Amino acid sequence: MKFKIALLAGDGIGPEVINEAVKVSDAIAKKFNHEIIWTPALTGACAIDAVGVPYPDETHEICMASDAVLFGAIGHPKYDNDPTAKVRPEQGLLLMRKKLGLFANVRPTFTFPSLIDNSPLKRERIEGTDLVFLRELTGGIYFGEKGRRDGGETAYDNCVYTRAEVQRLAKKGFELAMTRSKKLCCVDKANVLETSRLWRETVQAMEKDYPEVTVSYEFVDAVAMRLVQWPNTYDVLITENLFGDILTDEASVISGSMGLMPSASVGEHTSLYEPIHGSYPQATGLNIANPLATILSAAMMFEDAFGLKEEAEAIRNVVNKSLEQGIVTEDLVAKGAKAYKTSEVGDWLVANL
Amino acid sequence: MKFKIALLAGDGIGPEVINEAVKVSDAIAKKFNHEIIWTPALTGACAIDAVGVPYPDETHEICMASDAVLFGAIGHPKYDNDPTAKVRPEQGLLLMRKKLGLFANVRPTFTFPSLIDNSPLKRERIEGTDLVFLRELTGGIYFGEKGRRDGGETAYDNCVYTRAEVQRLAKKGFELAMTRSKKLCCVDKANVLETSRLWRETVQAMEKDYPEVTVSYEFVDAVAMRLVQWPNTYDVLITENLFGDILTDEASVISGSMGLMPSASVGEHTSLYEPIHGSYPQATGLNIANPLATILSAAMMFEDAFGLKEEAEAIRNVVNKSLEQGIVTEDLVAKGAKAYKTSEVGDWLVANL
Ligand SMILES: CC(C)[C@H](C(=O)O)[C@@H](O)C(=O)O
Numbered sequence A, B: 001m002k003f004k005i006a007l008l009a010g011d012g013i014g015p016e017v018i019n020e021a022v023k024v025s026d027a028i029a030k031k032f033n034h035e036i037i038w039t040p041a042l043t044g045a046c047a048i049d050a051v052g053v054p055y056p057d058e059t060h061e062i063c064m065a066s067d068a069v070l071f072g073a074i075g076h077p078k079y080d081n082d083p084t085a086k087v088r089p090e091q092g093l094l095l096m097r098k099k100l101g102l103f104a105n106v107r108p109t110f111t112f113p114s115l116i117d118n119s120p121l122k123r124e125r126i127e128g129t130d131l132v133f134l135r136e137l138t139g140g141i142y143f144g145e146k147g148r149r150d151g152g153e154t155a156y157d158n159c160v161y162t163r164a165e166v167q168r169l170a171k172k173g174f175e176l177a178m179t180r181s182k183k184l185c186c187v188d189k190a191n192v193l194e195t196s197r198l199w200r201e202t203v204q205a206m207e208k209d210y211p212e213v214t215v216s217y218e219f220v221d222a223v224a225m226r227l228v229q230w231p232n233t234y235d236v237l238i239t240e241n242l243f244g245d246i247l248t249d250e251a252s253v254i255s256g257s258m259g260l261m262p263s264a265s266v267g268e269h270t271s272l273y274e275p276i277h278g279s280y281p282q283a284t285g286l287n288i289a290n291p292l293a294t295i296l297s298a299a300m301m302f303e304d305a306f307g308l309k310e311e312a313e314a315i316r317n318v319v320n321k322s323l324e325q326g327i328v329t330e331d332l333v334a335k336g337a338k339a340y341k342t343s344e345v346g347d348w349l350v351a352n353l
């Protein structure tokens, strides 16, 4: 098979981790007789520096013409202290989500046996954790009308959802639950919000189409608690944009493997794969960043965007092997052991595929 | 001194835990020569059953005429499976907050050395945790215009804040920080929301009035992570209503002492004190519920509403003593030890004051 992949390395350590994901993807393609055509494009702070906007039209066209997008990270400290600055890397992210129609953010949280003791939570609380959040990504309060009135003294943000938006996301949730343990949790605040009541009634009406799936409904505050108490009692969770932003980040720290977690944003036109970690500016150019989350994102891409399960498994297996054998960057290294460089980890994975 | 306290026991275990808090408060009053006049009033499911509404006008008048309100818990399972029911206990809660102007919810999270191993988090992560959330409680998306359009196919909720609302809450935050370690964290989502930008600019403008306080600004998703990773790095946190709902619940489980956490809601007209736990319907009438969170809420009332620090300390000391000596209800009992009844714990505290 032949694939066109848009390569959005972004800022900070983005280019370094993307580099290793490309190496591993190319090696897999060679092994399984596929051809990948990579097309690099600018996004984030580096795009602002180069052309003045964080998500240039040219980048958008490259994404639209691709079978998938592989994304690094964006963000630069010079924008951090002024969230109200006119042009910001995050705007590029939001614009990209909207323009590509990336409506479902897929965020798995799982444990690696060898890393379980890195978790702030006790081992017995997290063993066996294997959950997936589906976060709605192009609606809600992120994209509703916002502004000021009364001469700037009053600010407002509108949260809006349509039934069709909820159905589209929930459908993905039901389908994913069918391929897993058939448990779906709808996270909302239906005791306070009208949008949540629309979410709940829409999901309730869909239950009859998936008679095998057991659906539970939980309030967002209760989920914020239970995620820390008993994360391994969850399987698939669906939720709206802002709740998803908060809860997926909370979930990412419980496994102790945050630096390794991949994600996908599934869209109408194409899908995007990216590590959940940020641009880690302090490490830029030092060849020390952990490339595994990006490499595991590439595995998700092979499986979900191209339907290539065997290729994805091959990547996951070699990643597990590297963890077991301690071929890891400094963030994961055992006391007294040798830390490998970003590129050395990639080389080792390619050699051991 | 002489105090009038409105007594809103509410539903489920509310009456039982309130009962013990009254016993302990009366004993303290006697010891320190104060007089308390308690006025019971209906709220929650029991008010719906009795008079058809969850926060009757008569209850409101009793609260308005009191120096403080001591609150148990509300909620009943018969309302749980239909969050869209026309009359619900939670509506009473929201109406009460609004009508009493309870704009600041004060939620401390701290550890008890003897209970630290109950936490889902590892000991070294939580030792020394002592933080306080100030959650805005009468504005934001909870109280903005909400509804449907397009024949019910589209739902909306408005989030609105005025500068004055932010100032009022932030002032409490700065003042509280001055009595503690002079560290204040403003939690927002200023990279996406206009209301958050108003919060941030308002707090920034107030910094000059509190030159000793070090203020940090963090995004809500980042705080959801750091609360699990390093809760003991926080001190005072201020935030808007919905973020506060999610984060205070998350924070409550990290200490391992959730069943013991008190809270206050400070208002324009009066202040309300309540345990953070719910109405725990399964335990109703069994005399097994832990009364300590309510008793510690009464301690907050003595200190903050009446300015009686010594009285508050006396309550906290005897509670600590009961924990050390294992005079605890079944939720806290050590393996093989005897569990005390709700009323026995109260009796022991009174006898040992
Ligand atoms: C950078 C920010 C706008 C973004 C969001 O809130 O969606 C980020 O937190 C994320 O989750 O991808």
Ligand SMILES: CC(C)[C@H](C(=O)O)[C@@H](O)C(=O)O
Pocket (backbone or CB within 6 Å): A191, A192, A221, B090, B093, B094, B245
């Ligand atoms: C019951 C509900 C309306 C309420 C809220 O969301 O404020 C509760 O979760 C709380 O935090 O007191």
